[in-house]
Amino acid sequence: MKNILMILTSHEDMENTDSKTGVWLGEFTDPYYEFIDQGYSVVLASVAGGKPPVDPLSTLTENITASNRRFLNDKIAEMAFEDTRVLEDLNLATFDAVFYPGGHGPIWDLAVNTTSGNIILQFLDSGRPVAAVCHGPAALIAAATIRPGLLAGRKVVSFTNAEEVLTFRADNVPYKLETRLKELGADFHSALVPFIPHVEVDGLLITGQNPASAGPTAKALIEKLEAQTVSLH
Template sequence: MVMTSHHDMQNTEDKTGVWIGEFTDPYYEFIDAGYRVDLVSPKGGRPPVDPMSELTENITGSNRRFQDDDDAKNAFSHTSTLNGIRASDYDAVFYPGGHGPLWDLAVDNNSGILIHDFLDAGKPVAAVCHGPAALLSAENIRPGFLKGKRISAFSNTEETIVGRGDHVPYLLQTKMEELGVEIKNSLVPFLSHVEIDGLLITGQNPLSAGPVAKALIERLADKQEQQPEQSPETESFTKA
């Protein structure tokens, strides 16, 4: 799992970072399915956590489980640096959100190379909420990579509702659409929505984090997983 190291927002003293539920929900889906999970960030160490994600109304069961899990808390506090990670050592990669990826993972060359290495090897790449901003670094490496891709990501409407549209460098939905991406989201803001386009598995918002992880686990368990050169299948589903 690759998480942001960025915490500052624009035109405000508010902080951002990892949306904690977008880490804990998938993390325990993977752990409970028997996977080993390594935690990574551009700078290593403990990633910043978005304070809003720790408010009572945003706490999930996995958040509470994490607080009682000393091993997981230790791993989160000691993430490895992104530049030391090789796709050949893993089955898949998952990018949680929080607004931080808009700044660092979107332009991190190591992250962009890693994404291409996974996809080129026929291994899935998953991201949720603002995590799909990491795909922008892959676009920088191979211009045109994102054109025609079908993904889900935090919507402009949701950005307006949470009141952070003026504190980010760009609106992720708009940026993606400018690059030729087809954004597929729930018509109702903040409902869970997952989009599968070949080896790319993406989700719209915090409620989508667990479902994206489940979709990734299903893909890993599928013995007939498609190869990159085959025509990509597409799926989408929304949950209330």
């Protein structure tokens, strides 16, 4: 059985506003159930441990996904979400891949978290895939800070500058993630139309653009893991 590590943000405050952020719920639940339904086990961890903040907008009716509803009736998943592990306490050898959901939180905490950055490097160095969606790819900034040039020429996508503007949150973030990833040398490829599913795969690095890309990003990770398994036999 494959073991997936999911790393969540612990940050909820935004700039120049009383609005809160955190994990975008569907970007956690959509991938979570893709993995669970594949028979994988999932361990949840976060920067601070315990229950991560949830972006209130992601619980509004128009943003609710089928997996959100399933999560609300899933006591096992809810208990895991209420009590995420601290990054420093993980035995990384037990995991086959790591997945970073979004929500705006990661652009504050995971982008500068050295422990998370080192986890990404350990996974890539040992041939294990790293996947991230929406603002989750902000975690790659920490890895690229530790290892300059990490993203140079690599195909990557994240929530785009245009999508940031269209969600009226461009003034509430310290920087735009697309711009920062390009500054780090990433070969940024986004969909022509905002908010449609889009996934980029570059070797062991899998990134998705927006909330609609969360499930597809998880599926791409599963395909990568299954292909690795086949190649081992």
